[in-house]
Amino acid sequence: MKSLLCRLSLIGLILVLVLGPAVAFAQEAQIETITLKAFVIGPGPVPITKATNLELAAEQLNKILEDSGANVRVEVNLEYSELKWGPFAEKFYLDFAAGKAADIVTMRETGELAEGGFIVPMDEHVKAFWDMHYVDFYANLWGGATFEGKIWGIPHDVAPAGVWYRKDVLRALGYTDEEIAGLLPANGDTTLEILARLAKEAVDAGLVEYGILHRPSKGSNTYARLLEFGVDCYNPETGNLELDKSSLLAFYQWHKEMVDQGVIPPEPPGWSTIHGTFAEGKTFVTMASHVGTPAEWKAKYGLSDAAVENDLGFLPFPPTEEVKATGGEAVSVSDIPLYFVTTQSEHPELAMLLIMFATFAEPCALHSSHTARPPYRWAALYHPLVVEDSYLQRTAPSARAVVPVPIHPQIWSFVERIFEGIKGVEAGVVSPEQALDDLVAWFQAEVPDGEIIP
Amino acid sequence: MRRTITSKVVPLASFMGPSLSLILLFYFVPVVLTLLIAFTDMGRTLQWHFIGLYNFARLFGVGIRDPFILKIITNTLIYVAGALPVTILGGLLLSILSMRMHRGAGLFFRTVFFIPRVIPPVVWGFLWAWSFEGTRYGLFNAIRGAWGLPVVYWLIRYPMLIVILANAFLGISLAMLVFSSAIASIPRDFTRAAEVDGASEWQIARYVIVPALKWPILTMTAWHLMSFINSYVYIMLITGGGPYYATEVWGLYGYHVAFSQYRYGYGSSVMTVLVVVNMLLLVALVKAFGMRRMLGRGKIEV
Numbered sequence: 001m002k003s004l005l006c007r008l009s010l011i012g013l014i015l016v017l018v019l020g021p022a023v024a025f026a027q028e029a030q031i032e033t034i035t036l037k038a039f040v041i042g043p044g045p046v047p048i049t050k051a052t053n054l055e056l057a058a059e060q061l062n063k064i065l066e067d068s069g070a071n072v073r074v075e076v077n078l079e080y081s082e083l084k085w086g087p088f089a090e091k092f093y094l095d096f097a098a099g100k101a102a103d104i105v106t107m108r109e110t111g112e113l114a115e116g117g118f119i120v121p122m123d124e125h126v127k128a129f130w131d132m133h134y135v136d137f138y139a140n141l142w143g144g145a146t147f148e149g150k151i152w153g154i155p156h157d158v159a160p161a162g163v164w165y166r167k168d169v170l171r172a173l174g175y176t177d178e179e180i181a182g183l184l185p186a187n188g189d190t191t192l193e194i195l196a197r198l199a200k201e202a203v204d205a206g207l208v209e210y211g212i213l214h215r216p217s218k219g220s221n222t223y224a225r226l227l228e229f230g231v232d233c234y235n236p237e238t239g240n241l242e243l244d245k246s247s248l249l250a251f252y253q254w255h256k257e258m259v260d261q262g263v264i265p266p267e268p269p270g271w272s273t274i275h276g277t278f279a280e281g282k283t284f285v286t287m288a289s290h291v292g293t294p295a296e297w298k299a300k301y302g303l304s305d306a307a308v309e310n311d312l313g314f315l316p317f318p319p320t321e322e323v324k325a326t327g328g329e330a331v332s333v334s335d336i337p338l339y340f341v342t343t344q345s346e347h348p349e350l351a352m353l354l355i356m357f358a359t360f361a362e363p364c365a366l367h368s369s370h371t372a373r374p375p376y377r378w379a380a381l382y383h384p385l386v387v388e389d390s391y392l393q394r395t396a397p398s399a400r401a402v403v404p405v406p407i408h409p410q411i412w413s414f415v416e417r418i419f420e421g422i423k424g425v426e427a428g429v430v431s432p433e434q435a436l437d438d439l440v441a442w443f444q445a446e447v448p449d450g451e452i453i454p
Numbered sequence: 455m456r457r458t459i460t461s462k463v464v465p466l467a468s469f470m471g472p473s474l475s476l477i478l479l480f481y482f483v484p485v486v487l488t489l490l491i492a493f494t495d496m497g498r499t500l501q502w503h504f505i506g507l508y509n510f511a512r513l514f515g516v517g518i519r520d521p522f523i524l525k526i527i528t529n530t531l532i533y534v535a536g537a538l539p540v541t542i543l544g545g546l547l548l549s550i551l552s553m554r555m556h557r558g559a560g561l562f563f564r565t566v567f568f569i570p571r572v573i574p575p576v577v578w579g580f581l582w583a584w585s586f587e588g589t590r591y592g593l594f595n596a597i598r599g600a601w602g603l604p605v606v607y608w609l610i611r612y613p614m615l616i617v618i619l620a621n622a623f624l625g626i627s628l629a630m631l632v633f634s635s636a637i638a639s640i641p642r643d644f645t646r647a648a649e650v651d652g653a654s655e656w657q658i659a660r661y662v663i664v665p666a667l668k669w670p671i672l673t674m675t676a677w678h679l680m681s682f683i684n685s686y687v688y689i690m691l692i693t694g695g696g697p698y699y700a701t702e703v704w705g706l707y708g709y710h711v712a713f714s715q716y717r718y719g720y721g722s723s724v725m726t727v728l729v730v731v732n733m734l735l736l737v738a739l740v741k742a743f744g745m746r747r748m749l750g751r752g753k754i755e756v
Contacts, residue, residue, distance in 0.1 A: 427607075445520070
């Protein structure tokens with residue numbers, strides 16, 4: 001009901017503020033169609049609703065325009081791209097340099113985009129429509145959209161990263177369900193050492209091929225894993241990147257220790273092996289996934305609903321004992337992909353309206369039901385698509401506890417360099433100390449304002 | 455007089471013009487652009503500032519140093535020093551063996567060894583990567599698994615050897631083809647005379663065939679030296695330069711800096727150095743071998 005009221009109010013406001021003048025001349029004037037270009041990463045099975053929701057939004061917006069007698073219509077010209085995030089951004093910058101950037105883009109590089117003048121701030125828009133639309137977006141997500149005090153984009157997806165483990169392996173080791181819940185509680189109130197000990201038990205017993213697997217490349221999970229060791233990477237007070245030497249050394253040393261114990265393989269396997277071996281129960285823990293990954297395991301790797309319900313456990317990344325002793329808590333991280341409006345858009349206000357329609361409760365619920373990722377706003381929790389989905393209902397709270405990856409133009413370069421060090425340490429071709437020294441040399445050369453903590 | 459010049463220039467321009475235009479457009483213009491970008495801090499956003507020689511200073515360790523440069527130079531030298539002899543000797547061996555056996559069998563083996571040259575680079579790269587994958591799904595580990603042997607992390611234990619072999623096999627196919635053609639043009643009288651004199655296969659190869667192949671060998675050596683100095687594609691596909699820069703060669707480093715880290719300015723400076731090295735090497739090779747002799751007639755010394 002609340003959602004309906006919000007929507008009616010919203011329609012009224014749009015009519016008055018944006019379309020009023022058009023309505024007055026609607027009878028005489030010809031209908032003008034404004035085409036908005038959207039450059040969307042996709043159209044794979046997961047991100048497709050990032051794009052189709054814009055089409056849905058255009059339909060709804062046009063319906064309102066038609067009903068109100070306005071002489072304007074919106075057409076969305078969608079350009080899908082199956083590129084990965086990096087090349088996708090590269091293409092956007094090339095389009096921009098050629099003066100052909102889309103009106104709306106879905107990207108993650110908020111700091112780089114804002115600093116370079118590629119996107120328009122959306123503060124005024126969010127403020128104007130706060131009460132009727134944005135008020136129920138999860139508050140923590142705005143942190144992933146805010147840079148230097150301004151909101152630059154609208155969240156449309158959240159994928160809380162965490163630790164997936166196999167309960168059936170623990171049962172085979174002799175643990176009861178009560179003991180499992182005590183050792184690895186869903187709220188993450190445990191430690192990395194306990195997780196590693198259980199992984200070693202599983203490997204030593206020959207129950208699994210891999211004790212723990214992490215991503216084969218950098219990602220938001222990598223940042224979460226740094227937080228396990230108290231490595232923040234970013235100082236919110238100064239806005240600079242920071243390199244915590246002692247914590248990073250502990251981070252590298254832990255990986256070496258895990259490889260020495262046979263818990264982590266010296267060479268990170270590719271995605272198909274990570275997902276495949278976890279789905280078939282040959283990997284005890286994957287730190288490469290998020291709340292929505294079971295959708296992929298079911299679709300591509302034949303995991304059954306029953307196995308997801310009974311044999312898998314999920315928790316946020318637990319801290320190390322040392323970090324926990326100083327008050328550290330389990331953490332779930334997500335980078336927050338946003339809808340941005342570019343500075344080359346000739347109709348930025350209209351583009352923002354379209355984005356707003358694309359993030360209504362219904363498109364949000366559609367996205368969640370399609371991807372098994374939790375909704376990013378409260379209203380979507382009451383949509384039938386989410387109400388009827390027990391998995392979404394159960395995992396929905398995870399989105400509200402997510403910590404966004406900090407927004408800094410160089411954050412991903414930094415995380416990537418750290419990750420290179422992990423691979424070298426695990427392979428045994430570089431010591432943790434040398435990996436840290438190389439990282440420091442890179443940091444000093446590449447991050448002039450960076451802060452180094454001994 | 456004017457007519458004479460025109461009558462020379464017009465056919466010359468019509469014959470040379472298209473290829474010269476292509477070389478200008480796709481070689482010289484990119485080189486000049488790369489050189490210009492090398493003096494900027496251009497990144498993925500394509501915004502840039504002129505920073506003078508900063509990129510080159512960093513590359514050569516003046517002031518701020520790049521911690522990986524020494525490692526990358528060493529890797530490049532090891533890689534070239536490893537791949538070049540394997541390619542030339544391998545090509546020579548295969549061509550002699552296949553030319554000395556039954557004609558049909560020789561043709562069959564040359565065809566088999568030429569396959570790497572005709573399959574797409576990505577397929578060749580992934581074939582090697584998959585064969586040596588450090589999981590039970592990798593070809594060699596699957597074979598070991600069938601015998602109950604544990605997984606070996608080939609790409610961690612022998613990364614340089616694997617990329618050398620993967621590249622050398624490609625080089626061998628071309629060298630084999632060139633050497634086989636050269637062997638085919640050695641008059642049969644020479645080898646028959648040696649056989650009549652009671653020379654063994656080894657002696658025929660050592661004292662009749664190889665001396666006749668001097669120029670093809672020099673040409674292939676020069677060709678593959680330049681090729682290996684610049685190569686990076688197969689290394690990128692098989693090891694990605696890893697583990698931890700263990701197989702990162704100069705060309706690949708330039709690629710990674712520019713297109714993985716999106717530091718176009720610094721990546722251009724890395725590639726500019728490679729262009730200069732290539733030019734110096736070309737001059738040295740032309741001086742050493744003599745361009746006229748290399749390209750002129752009489753490549754088989756009989």
